[in-house]
Amino acid sequence: MGDVQRAESSNKARLAIMELANMISVPMSLNAIVRLNVPDAIWQGGANTPLSVVQILSRVLPSGGGDPENLQRILRMLTSYGVFDEHLNCSGDDSHSPERKYSLTDIGKTLVTDSEGLSYAPYVLQHHQDALMRAWPLVHEAVLNPTSEPFVKANGEGAYSYYGKKPEMNGLMQKAMSGVSVPFMRAILDGYDGLKGVKRLVDVGGSAGDCLRMILQKYPHVEGINFDLPEVVAKAPSIPGVTHVGGDMFESIPAADAIFMKVNVIYFT
Ligand SMILES: C[S@@+](CC[C@H](N)C(=O)[O-])C[C@H]1O[C@@H](n2cnc3c(N)ncnc32)[C@H](O)[C@@H]1O
Known part of the structure; x- marks a missing residue:
């Protein structure tokens, strides 16, 4: 050179x-x-x-x-x-x-915002809410001392229990997930028919239950269980054919013929 x-x-x-x-x-x-x-x-x-x-x-x-x-x-x-x-x-x-x-x-x-009141805008806001922003300058500490996450260091507890105590953040999280997941599920259900033989389906970390709602629109015979943290399912809307169950997936999950898990459930936690 x-x-x-x-x-x-x-x-x-x-x-x-x-x-x-x-x-x-x-x-x-x-x-x-x-x-x-x-x-x-x-x-x-x-x-x-x-x-x-x-x-x-x-x-x-x-x-x-x-x-x-x-x-x-x-x-x-x-x-x-x-x-x-x-x-x-x-x-x-x-x-x-x-x-x-x-x-x-x-x-x-x-x-x-579309006709269902959804868009990716809440996803943008959710990723820049104050509690998460407080954690970003502490990312280097994940290397120095990985015993607790930057979010915990910044806010005193894990993200999901923190959100659960703050109704506005809980609501924003659910809106963000709906905005992202509804178009994604439309595409999945257009091209995938592996759920047609399933009777009882549990969505682990299902948030407001949008994924099950859409699955049941295509497969009305499915009995859906929307499983998420108790604070989250407490805010979830009622959906015909879907039972909301609160709990911690690391302890147990409801019995079903198949488990549905979509996006970031494990690696966020
Ligand atoms: C990134 S969101 C994904 C939501 C949904 N699966 C979707 O794709 O739209 C992760 C979900 O996992 C839930 N979650 C986190 N920890 C959990 C736990 N220990 N037990 C059950 N659900 C949990 C959160 O409350 C949140 O609704």
């Missing part, structure tokens, strides 16, 4: 480490647009019409206010990560500062 190539490679490395060091700005910007309800504001009935930041702000804050420049910074950042499409209009008087408008990409559309 020649001197010029070496210098170029070091420059790239320095830029790359700076980008990595500042990477937190990406999920925090995502969190910001979810809190501000920007995806629903742009979508409005499926129009997805490109809007300027002033137009977006007028939908987000109908009584006025807000800082368009700061919103623009956030939208430009997320445009570079594929959440928004940016549309430039260079035909105005000031061609050095073209008007910018934003619409949602397919990634951005996942944050729009």
Whole structure:
């Protein structure tokens, strides 16, 4: 490698480490647009019409206010990560500062609330709630002293028992899981028919019971047991054909012909 190539490679490395060091700005910007309800504001009935930041702000804050420049910074950042499409209009008087408008990409559309009130927005919020954010700076301690998890060190107890005591976090967790799992289950049930011979099915860590609700819509003969922590099933909605059972899967689980376990039940715990 020649001197010029070496210098170029070091420059790239320095830029790359700076980008990595500042990477937190990406999920925090995502969190910001979810809190501000920007995806629903742009979508409005499926129009997805490109809007300027002033137009977006007028939908987000109908009584006025807000800082368009700061919103623009956030939208430009997320445009570079594929959440928004940016549309430039260079035909105005000031061609050095073209008007910018934003619409949602397919990634951005996942944050729009659908007809069932679901989206991936609660998943974004759930991953950035205060208790979890307190644990992240302690990740190195998982190496130094792995006897308790960073979440426990930061909050005094494990994530699920902590959530169970806080109704708003319990609710956010269930909404996040529903938003992620309903589209996933639609795809699974479209292509998988292995559940058609099952009579009694227990979903271990089933949260609000969405997976069983959808399984029973396809296989009404199935008797479903939604098994989760007592605080979680206490908040789960009643679903015809599904019995909610509270307990700890590390102690015992209800008897059934088949066990259904979907996503992160074990490695989160
Ligand atoms: C990441 S969520 C997955 C929810 C659901 N399976 C889905 O895919 O939508 C993990 C679930 O496991 C439950 N859980 C965690 N520890 C548990 C335990 N010890 N016994 C039973 N359920 C538990 C949580 O309350 C939570 O609802």
